[in-house]
Amino acid sequence: MFDEVSTHYDRTNAVLSMGNAALWRISTTKAVAPRAGERILDIAAGTGTSSAALAKSGAHIVAADFSEGMIRVGRERHAGNPNIEFVQADATALPFKDAEFDAVTISFGLRNVVEPKKALAEFYRVTKPGGRVVICEFSTPPVKPIRVGYFAYLEHVMPRIVKLASSNAEAYDYLGESIAAWPNQPTLSSWLREAGYSNVAYRNLTLGIVALHRGGIKPADSQSTSPAS
Template sequence: MTEQQSTTSPSNATDSQQTHFGFKQVDADKKASMVAGVFDSVAAKYDVMNDLMSMGIHRVWKRFTIDCSGVRSGQRVLDLAGGTGDLAAKFSRLVGDSGQVVLADINRSMLRVGRDKLRNQGIFGNIDYVQANAEALPFPDNYFDAITIAFGLRNVTDKDAALASMYRVLKPGGRLLVLEFSKPTQDWLSKVYDMYSFHVLPRMGELVANDAESYQYLAESIRMHPDQDTLKGMMDNAGFERTEYFNLTGGIVALHRGFKF
């Protein structure tokens, strides 16, 4: 079991480029450190808040992702932006002793929480921990059979670069699964979801995690993330084929899947 660090910043981020951090415009080369600050703050309460925010439904979304992954014994899996390791734990059992799971996250605090959680569950041997930037993955070409990124892509500064990096390290025949908050399919649900996101969620973050600001960012980052069809087009442009998406909980979350051939 190893832990590696690779946080290389993409060369195309310069002081003159702007990107969004929630609803704010910031220098592109500063976003990663700002996102890191958010997750440094929430890491210790991350699992508790996930259960509270989603009323436990995030477990159903993740189970569906696992079911759509097609992962089997002996394969290599990258759980990117893997956080506290919910998906990595499942994949570790699926790939078995002959397989490999890499839990990767750009944030060291989240990676440490995930590592400690999986070790406490008795998960050793076939799992490695790597601190890595999704835009410049430190892995060989054509290495993984499957890549998942759950609730992490919206925090990436250059999503096109990240998708290209994921495509590079996938084996031919491999598949990418992106589980992410998306756009509700019904107007009434959007209104209810907005009220919950901007009024209830920050208050919940303040009471439970003593951090309203980070959960305000969460709500804003979701609104700035590409919708279902836009993200599908971005995956197509990165080279993925047979791309599709599945709306979950009325489109509040969507699972995108694409293959490398």
């Protein structure tokens, strides 16, 4: 499905989010706080838009995605950027060593993983002691009128917009359903703690339509690469 929408993926996201996608990317980049010389894993990186923002710091970004089509477009777009390395990878079975990355981040991709808890365990495994995880994902607006209006938008308005903006509108049929079925902010926070991360916190963006789970720092004195009990 993502192979089929890779060509116009970023344009469609900008339209569907009413321009907020760029603001969410800025918030996520600030939360990751990339530094020159760091090695950062950007999972579900798609065409590398989020990776490019992180790479401006001078950090080396490994842009991983399950979709071969997304990776192909990303490599073409960022061929001249030596700080971005594209790798096709499964979030639940990452092809990386234990404790390899200073930070792991994923934006709007964890929702698409069949076994998200397994993916979180993998994120923990490849994070260095003292490293951090940042997750930006659609979530549940806490205020009921906003929540009702948002889900109405997903069900009735968004499908019409997709038909105009996407190269394959049918591929987006799942989007509203996947967002509505996704757990709320406290639940995802609990999953991060179960995976072994500490100091977990989240911040709502755009009235809770999106939540930025920007704590999740692995203890610096941790000696184990397996999830804490």
